[in-house]
Amino acid sequence: MxxxxxxxxxxxxxxxxxxxxxxxxxxxxxxxxxxxxxxxxxxxxxxxxxxxxxxxxxxxxxxxxxxxxxxxxxxxxxIGLTGQYASVDEDLTGTENLVLIGRLLDIRTADARARARELLAHFELAEAAGRTVKTYSGGMRRRLDLAVSLVGRxxxxxxxxxxxxxxxxxxxxxxxxxxxxxxxxxxxxxxxxxxxxxxxxxxxxxxxxxxxxxxxxxxxxxxxRVGGRHLDLRPLDPARLLESAAILAEVAGTQPESPTRGTLTVPVEDDGMLTAAVRRLDGAGIAVAELSLRLPDLDDxxxxxxGHGTAAPATATASVSVTKAPGAAGAAGPAPTEETVR
The missing domain is CATH 3.40.50.300 (P-loop containing nucleotide triphosphate hydrolases)
Structure with missing residues (x-):
């Protein structure tokens, strides 16, 4: 391949x-x-x-x-590269930023200007082309940063x-x-x-x-790999959360989790569990704000x-079996250089 x-x-x-x-x-x-x-x-x-x-x-x-x-x-x-933060020159205009990159890529000035016009139009920045980037909003800067990465096609x-x-x-x-x-x-x-x-x-x-x-x-x-479906519930009255949890535990045969405040989730093993949960909740007079059956998502x-979310620093190594990306270990490379680890 x-x-x-x-x-x-x-x-x-x-x-x-x-x-x-x-x-x-x-x-x-x-x-x-x-x-x-x-x-x-x-x-x-x-x-x-x-x-x-x-x-x-x-x-x-x-x-x-x-x-x-x-x-x-x-x-x-x-290649083109767009980092986490816009790296364009704030003292130059949108056009000047793009033309500068084009010239650094050995593109003739006339061709660089034509490419700049094309990209500014594509990213809906044509009206701001002659303004300095310091006057751009955050979204405009990000779009210009993406445009810069495309100058060299x-x-x-x-x-x-x-x-x-x-x-x-x-x-x-x-x-x-x-x-x-x-x-x-x-x-x-x-x-x-x-x-x-x-x-x-x-x-x-x-x-x-x-x-x-x-x-x-x-x-x-x-x-x-995660497998299974989950039943998610949020009772209309937060005071009845514990009562709702007890009902879900009886229906599912396992204790539900509460991933966010006021919500409950429990694995679904049987297609009849949703119907059973609705009947039990209705019989107990518990009104629901949300009740849904969902497949696992990438959060799961x-x-x-x-064992943790994406926003927090890693604290544990996964204990599940995994599939490696294509490739294998290679030979030793050049000496390291300094950089902030991200």
Whole structure:
């Protein structure tokens, strides 16, 4: 199988801290690989290696068949990178930022200006093209940052938590951009802490914790690993939560959990459990604000694999069996460089 990018056995240490402990990542052309993990899991470190900004201590990585260390200059012509925070120059206009990047990529000035106009129109920034970026809103800066990563028409784009700090509407805008890129044949590596983002965009997902890939597969495959359905209940009167929990425990034969205040959830083993729960709740005179039967989502997957949520730093290693991403450990690489571990 041919991969747009591939990392095998990547190890990266910063002093006594091991940011990556031998991860494998790979994506086919024209697909989205979601890399999911909490703060400190190693997502950004992996991106920086694939983007030629860091050298691995061990292992290998290639983009378009080119080694990211040995062929760094050629790799940079194939990739685009958008970090967690907009990195555009606030004292330049939108047009000037894009033209500057074009010139740095050896694009002729006239062609760079044409490309800037094209991208500004695509990202709905044409009216603000002549304004300095310091006058842009946060969403506008993020869109300009994405535009900058596309100036050179890259084959592979790394989006490192691209929707951090955006409101839901702007987040949906970025999702639409990602989908259009993939439709044009671009390969995307997307790191995120938003589980619904990975579910909405990724063809395959690698879950990272403690610098290791602890699970890999399609969203559907990862959900199947958790298995089962859940009955979720929120009584209209919060004072009747304990009474509702007792009813669910009798119906399901297991004690329900309360993942958020005022709600209850219990595994469903029998198709008749929902009907039985409704009858028991109605008989007890308990009105419900919400009652639903749902399949597992990526929140369930992540918690099952790691024992914690994506927002919190990793504190435990998963004890479930996992499927590795494609690839195997590689040879030792160049010496490490300093970087904040993320």
């Amino acid at each position: 041919t991969y747009a990018f591939r990392a095998e056995g990547l190890v990266k240490r910063f002093g006594a801290t091991t940011a990556l402990a031998g991860i494998d990542l790979a994506a086919r052309q024209g697909t989205v690989l979601g890399v999911l993990g909490p703060n400190g899991a190693g997502k950004t470190t992996a991106v920086r290696i694939l983007a030629t900004l860091l050298s691995p201590d061990e292992g290998t990585a290639t983009v378009g068949g080119l080694d990211v260390v040995r062929d760094a200059g050629e790799v940079r012509r194939l 890259p084959d592979v784009i790394y989006l490192d938590e691209p929707t951090t700090g955006l409101d839901p509407v702007r987040r949906e805008d970025v999702w639409g951009i990602v989908r259009s890129l993939v439709g044009d044949g671009v390969t995307v590596l997307l790191t995120t802490q938003y589980l619904e983002e990975a579910d909405a965009l990724a063809d395959e997902i690698s879950v990272i914790d403690h610098g290791r890939v602890i699970a890999h597969g399609t969203p559907a495959e990862l959900k199947q 997957v992540f918690f099952t694999l790691t």
